[in-house]
Amino acid sequence: MSISKKVYFFVRTFPVLSQTFVLNQVKDLKDEGLDVHVLAVNPINDTSSVLSSIFGREVNEKVTSILPEPHSRESWFLMLLGALFCACAKRRWPIIGLACRLVRKKNFFSAKDLLCLAWHLRNKNIVMENCIAHFGSNGVVLDYLRKAKLIDCENLFTVFHGYEISRYDQLKLWQEEYGKLGGRLLPISEHWAESLVNFGANKSSIEVVHMGVDVDTFSFSDKELSSPLQVLSVARATEKKGLKYAIEAILNSELDAHLTLIGDGRLLPSLKVLVKQHPNKSRVTFLGACPPERVSSELKKTDLFLLPSVQDSMGDKEGIPVSLMEAMASGVIVLSTIHSGIPELIDDGVSGFLVPERDALAIQEKMKEIVKNPELSLIRKNARAKVDNEFNAATLSKQLLSLITK
Numbered sequence: 016m017s018i019s020k021k022v023y024f025f026v027r028t029f030p031v032l033s034q035t036f037v038l039n040q041v042k043d044l045k046d047e048g049l050d051v052h053v054l055a056v057n058p059i060n061d062t063s064s065v066l067s068s069i070f071g072r073e074v075n076e077k078v079t080s081i082l083p084e085p086h087s088r089e090s091w092f093l094m095l096l097g098a099l100f101c102a103c104a105k106r107r108w109p110i111i112g113l114a115c116r117l118v119r120k121k122n123f124f125s126a127k128d129l130l131c132l133a134w135h136l137r138n139k140n141i142v143m144e145n146c147i148a149h150f151g152s153n154g155v156v157l158d159y160l161r162k163a164k165l166i167d168c169e170n171l172f173t174v175f176h177g178y179e180i181s182r183y184d185q186l187k188l189w190q191e192e193y194g195k196l197g198g199r200l201l202p203i204s205e206h207w208a209e210s211l212v213n214f215g216a217n218k219s220s221i222e223v224v225h226m227g228v229d230v231d232t233f234s235f236s237d238k239e240l241s242s243p244l245q246v247l248s249v250a251r252a253t254e255k256k257g258l259k260y261a262i263e264a265i266l267n268s269e270l271d272a273h274l275t276l277i278g279d280g281r282l283l284p285s286l287k288v289l290v291k292q293h294p295n296k297s298r299v300t301f302l303g304a305c306p307p308e309r310v311s312s313e314l315k316k317t318d319l320f321l322l323p324s325v326q327d328s329m330g331d332k333e334g335i336p337v338s339l340m341e342a343m344a345s346g347v348i349v350l351s352t353i354h355s356g357i358p359e360l361i362d363d364g365v366s367g368f369l370v371p372e373r374d375a376l377a378i379q380e381k382m383k384e385i386v387k388n389p390e391l392s393l394i395r396k397n398a399r400a401k402v403d404n405e406f407n408a409a410t411l412s413k414q415l416l417s418l419i420t421k
Contacts, residue, residue: 043412097130171198204356252280257323264378343398
């Protein structure tokens with residue numbers, strides 16, 4: 016593989032502000048001196064000005080999209096044109112095959128988009144020596160497009176984050192494709208690397224590249240525990256985050272503890288009802304969605320960061336939550352679950368604490384152990400060292416850079 020300073024990111028929609036891992040990689044590789052471009056499937060809609068803060072006046076040159084508009088009426092007609100276009104050349108027949116498999120699995124929009132992409136790319140001349148596709152399904156689509164010579168892409172790197180290799184509906188669509196995917200596969204945890212091997216991927220094509228945090232933005236503090244114990248959870252109220260078990264543990268704990276919850280989400284109303292009906296309802300405060308500055312302020316007042324993640328009813332799992340990394344970098348004791356890649360970040364009793372999934376009683380018992388633990392100072396320092404050494408965004412960007420330019 017030759018060295019190139021030009022690299023593309025291939026994503027479905029850009030920017031997505033909640034996908035900070037993508038935005039950070041774009042910024043970090045640009046800061047490393049690479050000529051960074053973004054190619055999105057859907058039209059660019061940057062109402063936040065985040066792109067101009069990264070690319071400046073070059074934003075229109077560096078950030079482009081393929082489809083003029085998503086899911087329009089015209090797109091169904093363009094899908095037919097795309098199918099006819101692909102039928103005219105043998106090298107494009109696999110695209111029709113993938114579209115047919117998606118239709119059989121009742122994912123009509125993905126099939127339509129794939130054929131529309133083929134049609135819109137027919138007269139474009141997109142050359143990318145190195146391309147990073149975020150999420151496995153995007154890597155599959157780009158691999159088909161490049162093999163059909165609709166995009167000239169020499170080196171493909173696909174980042175796997177989690178939901179695309181854990182959710183049952185996603186696996187139904189894409190699992191058989193992951194084992195055939197070309198290029199390098201970059202799961203964000205060893206847990207996902209094992210899944211890819213089980214799906215038939217070649218182990219030699221896989222390299223784990225963790226997501227990380229900018230450790231320099233978090234000041235470390237080693238402080239005594241408060242009374243009552245101040246507990247913080249920062250997460251969207253979805254089943255996967257397991258907030259129900261955090262709330263039940265605090266409401267029924269023998270300890271004098273208070274839980275602050277930051278985040279919105281579909282399950283928030285039901286969680287509020289759970290608290291309202293309990294005699295210890297004053298132990299839980301809901302702050303809703305908050306800006307990063309407020310999260311940082313709350314973190315400084317926190318004794319224990321609690322994130323009891325679970326595998327949800329759709330099979331969806333976490334990757335390795337960045338919120339845990341941020342708490343550990345700040346010197347806050349963390350308590351989470353034996354779930355997905357979390358044990359790769361937290362060594363129970365060494366850099367934080369772990370309990371089984373869906374077990375509020377285990378959370379209560381572990382909190383009692385934590386407040387009696389005489390080694391909390393050492394655990395805080397171990398946690399900071401773990402993030403510094405293995406989940407440091409600056410170091411991980413250099414790892415990604417070395418892969419691209421190897």
